[in-house]
Amino acid sequence: MNDNPCIQLRRDFPIFEVSVDDQPLCYLDSAATTQKPNQVIQAVKNFYQSQNANVHRGLHTLSEQATTAYEAVRAKLAQFLNVQSREIVWTSGATASLNLIAYGLSDSLKKDDVILLSPLEHHANIVPWQLAAQRTGARIELLPVDAQGILQLEQAKALIEKLKPKVMSICHASNALGNINDVAALIARSKSSGTVTVVDGAQSLLHLRPDLQQLDCDFYVFSAHKALGPTGLGGLYGRYELLNALPVYQSGGEMIDTVSFSGTTFRPAPEKFEPGTPNIAGVIGFGAALDYLAAQDHDALFRHEQSLYQSLLQQLNEIDGIRIWGDTANNVGTVSFSYKNEHHYDLATLLNTHGIAARSGHHCTQPLMAHLGIEGTIRVSLAFYNNQQDIRRFIVALKDTISLLEE
Amino acid sequence: MDLSHIEHTLAQHGAWQGKYREIMLLGKALPAMPDALKTDAALVKGCESKVWLHLDLDEQQQRLVIIADSDTRIVKGLLAIILACYNNQLPQEAGKLDAYELFDKLGLIKHLSPSRGNGVRAIVERIHQQLQVLQ
Ligand SMILES: Cc1ncc(COP(=O)(O)O)c(C=O)c1O
Numbered sequence: 253m254n255d256n257p258c259i260q261l262r263r264d265f266p267i268f269e270v271s272v273d274d275q276p277l278c279y280l281d282s283a284a285t286t287q288k289p290n291q292v293i294q295a296v297k298n299f300y301q302s303q304n305a306n307v308h309r310g311l312h313t314l315s316e317q318a319t320t321a322y323e324a325v326r327a328k329l330a331q332f333l334n335v336q337s338r339e340i341v342w343t344s345g346a347t348a349s350l351n352l353i354a355y356g357l358s359d360s361l362k363k364d365d366v367i368l369l370s371p372l373e374h375h376a377n378i379v380p381w382q383l384a385a386q387r388t389g390a391r392i393e394l395l396p397v398d399a400q401g402i403l404q405l406e407q408a409k410a411l412i413e414k415l416k417p418k419v420m421s422i423c424h425a426s427n428a429l430g431n432i433n434d435v436a437a438l439i440a441r442s443k444s445s446g447t448v449t450v451v452d453g454a455q456s457l458l459h460l461r462p463d464l465q466q467l468d469c470d471f472y473v474f475s476a477h478k479a480l481g482p483t484g485l486g487g488l489y490g491r492y493e494l495l496n497a498l499p500v501y502q503s504g505g506e507m508i509d510t511v512s513f514s515g516t517t518f519r520p521a522p523e524k525f526e527p528g529t530p531n532i533a534g535v536i537g538f539g540a541a542l543d544y545l546a547a548q549d550h551d552a553l554f555r556h557e558q559s560l561y562q563s564l565l566q567q568l569n570e571i572d573g574i575r576i577w578g579d580t581a582n583n584v585g586t587v588s589f590s591y592k593n594e595h596h597y598d599l600a601t602l603l604n605t606h607g608i609a610a611r612s613g614h615h616c617t618q619p620l621m622a623h624l625g626i627e628g629t630i631r632v633s634l635a636f637y638n639n640q641q642d643i644r645r646f647i648v649a650l651k652d653t654i655s656l657l658e659e
Numbered sequence: 660m661d662l663s664h665i666e667h668t669l670a671q672h673g674a675w676q677g678k679y680r681e682i683m684l685l686g687k688a689l690p691a692m693p694d695a696l697k698t699d700a701a702l703v704k705g706c707e708s709k710v711w712l713h714l715d716l717d718e719q720q721q722r723l724v725i726i727a728d729s730d731t732r733i734v735k736g737l738l739a740i741i742l743a744c745y746n747n748q749l750p751q752e753a754g755k756l757d758a759y760e761l762f763d764k765l766g767l768i769k770h771l772s773p774s775r776g777n778g779v780r781a782i783v784e785r786i787h788q789q790l791q792v793l794q
Contacts, residue, residue: 273675595731597708598683602733605675613707627730656680657732 257549258556262637264289264544275607278645283427283455283586283633284611285477288541292480295540299533307532308506322532325539326522332542333472334463335489341522342530345486346454347376349473350421352525353450353488354380356498357419360448363389368417368447370395370403371623372426372433375616377452381421390418395438401429401624402579409441416445424456424467428615428631429578430586432460436467443468448494454478458635459557459584461550470494476534480541485534496521504528553636560634560643561585567647571654577629585634588615594657596628602656603630606649662743662761669765678767679733686735689742692728705781708734712782714789722747725786734778740765741782754790758783 262268265287270277279287299321305314307322323337330337343349361367367381367390385392393415396404412420420442425432439449450471456462458479464472471494475486490498500507500518504527509517518524564587568574573592580587591599600612613628614621621628632646665685672678692711701711708731715724725742729735741758748756762768762779 595708597731598733602676602679605679652676656676657683659680 256556257552258636259639261289261548262639264291265637266290266293268637272607272609273605278606278608278642278649280608280610280632280634280638280642280646282635282638283430283478283615283631285483286458286480286635287637288480288482288537289544291544292482292537292540296482296533296537299536303536304533306529318532321539322530322535325535325542328539328542328546329487332461332546333489334465336492338520338522339489339492339495340487341490341495341525342485342487342535343525344484344531345477346452346473346475347486349486349488350376350450350452351380352501353421353471353473353490353498354384355501357448358384358387359499361385361388361390361418365390366415366417366419367392368395368412368415368420368422369393370408370422370433371397371620372401372403372429372431373421373423373617373619374427374452374454375618376454377421377423378619381419393417395422397620397623399624400579401426401577401620402431403433405434405437408438412438412441412445412447417442417447419448419450421450421452423452423454424460424462425584425586426578426617426620427455427586428617428620428629429588430455430583430633431579432456432582432584435469439468455584455586458545459554461545464489476538476541479538480544481538482531482534485531485538490521492521496524498525500524502527506530548636556636557585557634557638560638560640561587563640564632564634564643564646567643568650571651573654577624577626586631587633588629588631590626590629591654594654596630598657599630599650599653602653603646603649606645606652608646608649610646662740665740665743666765669767679736682736682740683732684736685739686729686732686737689728689735689739690726692726696726697728703781703785706734706778708778710734710738710778710782712785714786714793716750716793722749723753723790727782737762737767737779738782740767741779741786745786750790750793754787758786 267287303318305318307319326340327337330340369392371394395408398404422433422435424435435451442449449469451469453472453474457474470491472489477483507519507524507527509519565580575590577588596612603610611631615631668681669678697711701713703710703712708729710729712727717724723745725746727738729738744758744761745753759780
């Protein structure tokens, strides 16, 4: 029998019982959003059915219970990331987190200061910095990435020492290519320049389960929906002194100490960054996702993802004309490829007729695609609930698609 | 290529692979646009793939001559269908056509994702905009 626990875990995900266009779903788009286990779906449902109340208001029992459950998830996440609860801020997602940080750090940027990014970044980790640069006169510089899409670590370290950036914001893993960047090494190198370091963890929270003390970053952002949790929720970690020093981004109720028309004082972080009624059900659901992940042997999940990734790579490499982009030696299990001169749109449209859910296009990384000299790719992104059958189905569909295109 | 022929051919295929094969064949039959005509001004915005379109009237009969191309095989095939619908019409007749409805009738719209559907819509809107300029 198979002792791989992931074979069983797939049963926790009800979406795999669904058929799409009369075919069983072959879901290979987990980098866009992960599927949700029953435990998360039930937690959200139970909350609305029997626990729904607003948090941090009133002392009636239901509200107190909701507040306790809500705050317990903050503590759970803090433990998951090996940081303190007060260093976690809930937002609506990685995008909102990056906006909050880029806006907040603008106060400490001035003309000609360097904001260091990489060509691998998602638009969400580019545009907020462009706005910050416009506001302050700071300039954006890029870390070196080669023609295959791999960050050049030694050159990158040298560049950090040369430029002494005020801010460096880099993805832990690339959403377009799956590359894992050695962010710890880059952060270590930036320490002597006093750089504020931001890690975009949208693609790493699930696959790499990072220990933020080891990464030693100042900020880390994520989206819950990319780690089994509900959509519309994300958050950030901020090293407390830095976090608490950021100016208020959005304001309203729940984040204030006192309000009068002669002046308002704010609560300390994290409350000062969480105005209004938060996504309570989302947080509760994400708590169930964290419990689910904590109950698994992370190494076993990672090994399973990597073995699927290796067989996918191997089978793709056997097809003449496939060009795989990115770093296949350090990868979260995402394959981005082109086939000869065929347009990704044609490939994806035909793959879809086989029930394959894969992403095509520029993956919100237009500068990266321009750097690679392509319009877009087909992206297959895996998670632990995928199996060898998914890979086989994909390869059969791809071969069929190719022969149709080449008729 | 006339429309009833296209309709008939597509209807023969139950499976989508077969329909797309026919669509791509229609695209192959469409003459390629010379690179010099693939200008930014000719690009249709709102399509996931690149689509170029030029519209004119033939001098003698004042009927529509549209030439179009795409960098993808499938969209090029969809363009062939749109052109079969519009080309050779008098501008005032063409102004009354709705290719989106045609796609619906061909059973294509339902299975085109919103972005692809919007691509068709953007192409058709561009044709109608230019028709107004001509009239
Ligand atoms: C690396 C990376 N950063 C940021 C984001 C933005 O996440 P969200 O759309 O959930 O805010 C994504 C989502 O695709 C991503 O992959």
